[in-house]
Amino acid sequence: MNWIGFVRLLRNIYGPGLPDLDAIQRQGLLAVKIGQVFALRIDFLDQEKCRHLANLYRNTVRTPSEEVRRLLKLYCGKDFLRHFIHIDDQALASASVGQVHRARTSTGDEVVIKLIKGDFKKNFVRDVRSIKRLFQTVIFFYPKLRSVADPVGILEHIEDYTLSELNLLNELRGQNILRNISLQHRDTYNLSRLRFARYYDELCSENVLVAEFVPGKTFDELLHEGKLDYEALLELFHIHGFYMFCVGTFHGDIHPGNVILSNGTICFVDTGAISRVGDKIRRGLFNFFKALALWDYGECARCLNSMSERELEGRSFEQFREKFIRLYADFTRSTVSQVSLTKKMMDTIKLGVHSGMEFEQGMFGIIKSLMYLDGMVLRCNPHAVLLHDMRRFIEETEQFVVKS
Ligand SMILES: Nc1ncnc2c1ncn2[C@@H]1O[C@H](COP(=O)(O)OP(=O)(O)O)[C@@H](O)[C@H]1O
Ligand SMILES: [Mg+2]
Secondary structure, eight states: OOHHHHHHHHHHHHSSSSOOHHHHHHTOHHHHHHHHHHTTOTTTSOHHHHHHHGGGGTBOOOOOHHHHHHHHHHHHOHHHHTTEEEEOSSOSEEOSSEEEEEEEETTOOEEEEEEEOSOOHHHHHHHHHHHHHHHHHHHHHOTHHHHHTOHHHHHHHHHHHHHHHTSTHHHHHHHHHHHHHHHHHTTTSOOTTEEOOOBOGGGOOSSEEEEEOOOSEEHHHHHHTTOOOHHHHHHHHHHHHIIIIIISEEESOOOGGGEEEETTEEEEOOOOOEEEOOHHHHHHHHHHHHHHHTTOHHHHHHHHHHHSSSOOOHHHHHHHHHHHHHHTTTTTTOOTTTSOHHHHHHHHHHHHHHTTOOOOTTHHHHHHHHHHHHHHHHHHOTTOOHHHHTHHHHHHHHHHHHHO
């Protein structure tokens, strides 16, 4: 994708009417990934557009079954197929890089086989390089863009997690990281509703994964059918909040298609990207959200300042604090549809940066997670006063944050 392609992509996304998803997919993997990021931006795109763009997470072009068999032979050799008595021709799901098929092993286990759909790496790396150059040129003429929107940072983030996703062994590693963390802490934090699928390590490689089939539906499917229970969503917050705030190592792509609700338990899939955040941001954000849940905006302002690499002092902090309190004037007891949490977070970061704060890069990973979660609540229970409902988790999480 060159700059003309990039402008075409933006016009497609921002233009009148709903974006043309086929056109985005024809532009290649980077365009799809950018489209997915825009699906989260309910702070400046209208909700219907975001919902439409969210289809880029699942309704993607499917690779036909003959091609799937050819790819499996190419990736793993003929012997691989001998491990299975049946492989479904119809894909269970197809996303931007992978396609998932149900299968049964020769020992009778119900599994899924996930494979990389094609050779994306070369074009993706080339497109990232050319768009990065474009952004650097724009920033040269408009330096403020770097601190407010940080397009190069976002692009690098997309590059990181997509390259990581293109090697399925990273997904296996991600599963092990998240599972080990849960085993380590299961006696001190309630993770009873979290489960992990078994992976068949000996059959997994860079291009193919074999894992236990987890019965149930993804949060995305349930939201689509209007059947996601708000309590299950709060439980996802509880579990993901543990990884983000208590540990600082968490699922880096927690969109609703990557979480399965299986007999009341929550199972993470697609763990190719694990995000990490330092202690300063992890603790600072927890304290920020705790104060927000208690509608204590003065304390929120102090917490945000504590997360900055360069803290504001004296008069400049006071000015920031006043503006912050004004920004949150409409927040107390408002529902997620009345005041968008995503928009508030973006405005908060903008206000902080304009006032002179600087935040660690890892911050974007957490913000992205929160945007996904906010988007899910908006679809599941638009009348929820989310921050108020989160109060129930404060005590358990705080005990952990203080100790760790
Ligand atoms: N272990 C599993 N058991 C059942 N369904 C699964 C499993 N893993 C993935 N899926 C289904 O396949 C879809 C795509 O899988 P995912 O790992 O997210 O791949 P992608 O990288 O293509 O997004 C999921 O949204 C889910 O519906
Ligand atoms: Mg996925």
